[in-house]
Amino acid sequence: MLAAQIKDGQIEWQTDADVQPQQLAADEVQIRIAFAGVNRADLMQVAGAYPPPAGASSVPGLECSGIVTAVGSDVTKLNIGDRVAALLAAGGYAESVIVSQHQVLTLPPSWSLAQGAAWLETFATAYLNVFMLAQLSTTDVVFAHAGASGVGSALIQLCREQGNPIYVTASGDDKCAFCETLGATKAINRQQQDYVEILKAHGGVDVILNPVAGDSIARDQKILNQDGRIILIGLMGGREGSVDFGRMLMKRQQLMGSTLRALPSARKGEILTAMWQQFAEAFSAGRVRPILDKQFDAREINDALAYLKGNNSQGKVVVKIAELEDSQN
Missing domain, CATH: 3.40.50.720 (NAD(P)-binding Rossmann-like Domain)
Structure with missing residues (x-):
């Protein structure tokens, strides 16, 4: 699987057996990633100042959007083919990711996959x-x-x-x-x-x-x-x-x-559920939405990090990982 790895303060794309998707647990889903959000925590991790939580992937990336490609036996609210956004501890800069269903929300129908990657973190x-x-x-x-x-x-x-x-x-x-x-x-x-x-x-x-x-x-x-x-x-x-x-x-x-990244899946699920219950109508109607500042291609990922570091952004920066079918793009 293609995934980002950190080397000498930069990100390199490589195929690495260590980041191959593992077998799904009962409450997990696999997502084919379309876009990844870029966050200041990624800057810190690339600089060697913010290691991932114990047990998490070494691949950076705290949020992504994409299409569900597999679901565990206990997953009830998500289906293969759903357009989703996911809140991650790591692993967003990759072709795919496996994550607990509690950390995933279905995108409002009118939102693009690019917006979805700029949402949850x-x-x-x-x-x-x-x-x-x-x-x-x-x-x-x-x-x-x-x-x-x-x-x-x-x-x-x-x-x-x-x-x-x-x-x-x-x-x-x-x-x-x-x-x-x-x-x-x-x-x-x-x-x-x-x-x-x-x-x-x-x-x-x-x-x-x-x-x-x-x-x-x-x-x-x-x-x-x-x-x-x-x-x-x-x-x-x-x-x-x-x-x-x-x-x-x-x-x-x-x-x-307060930090969000190291919280357990169940706690992240509680946060996303509460936020969705309070603001679902506003999200769906587009009154509250991710504000996209700039989109970079995967090969420009280091440029995306440099742009964010330069404090030039107004809203969110995202990186396009793959061209997936999306009627909103």
């Missing part, structure tokens, strides 16, 4: 951290760094759909305009404006999604209201920084770290 990250872990109420005000990213663009849409005000930062006026087009209450150009002063003037926020860490946590605390929650999901600004424990104590602030 970002939307599940946004939904898990803000809607589930932070227990977002309908009256909470949300703030997110990197609003034009895949996760940011997903969260903006989910908050807009539920009616929560959401403020974001972005690096440039064009990205700010993009975020506000998606439904952000206000997008703040972090290169020109101080989000702390702006959001203090707006009365603060209740929930913050932070992929930055570093010195941003102490700054975020300054805009966090009583009983506010910061969910940390990345380290783009560094592993170390300061926290104002006095402010945390007096305002009953919460700081929680």
Whole structure:
């Protein structure tokens, strides 16, 4: 089976017996992959800084879309031939993948396979951290760094759909305009404006999604209201920084770290099920959808990673693995 392997900080395509599909377990499906989503976790893995969870494939790729080609004996909600998206611990940069049925959703009929590959990693990250872990109420005000990213663009849409005000930062006026087009209450150009002063003037926020860490946590605390929650999901600004424990104590602030990749299949299934139950109609109607920024061919996979690393994207980057029949393409 053709699959991506990491060598000297780059991805190479090769046929490797170690990544041959294994026999299906009772609750698993096999997917012939059409597209794979590109995520910052892939950048970290290729750089040697984010190994896959124990027991997972060494092949990068946290999400994919494609066609179901085989199903296990206990699979009840998926059938051979279904157009699907899958949330993976690894293995998306390959011809096919085997994954628990709990980590797979059928694509809305109007969506393309390219959209499907840009769906689950970002939307599940946004939904898990803000809607589930932070227990977002309908009256909470949300703030997110990197609003034009895949996760940011997903969260903006989910908050807009539920009616929560959401403020974001972005690096440039064009990205700010993009975020506000998606439904952000206000997008703040972090290169020109101080989000702390702006959001203090707006009365603060209740929930913050932070992929930055570093010195941003102490700054975020300054805009966090009583009983506010910061969910940390990345380290783009560094592993170390300061926290104002006095402010945390007096305002009953919460700081929680969270990762999606290493969660067990059953937990990922719970997240996808809850997200689908809450937003199925919005997804199916296209009011909430993956925002595709750029599509690369498989031979351009290192270019796709470099493009994402350069912080140029507005929405999601995907890689086309195979030409599969798709009436929506």
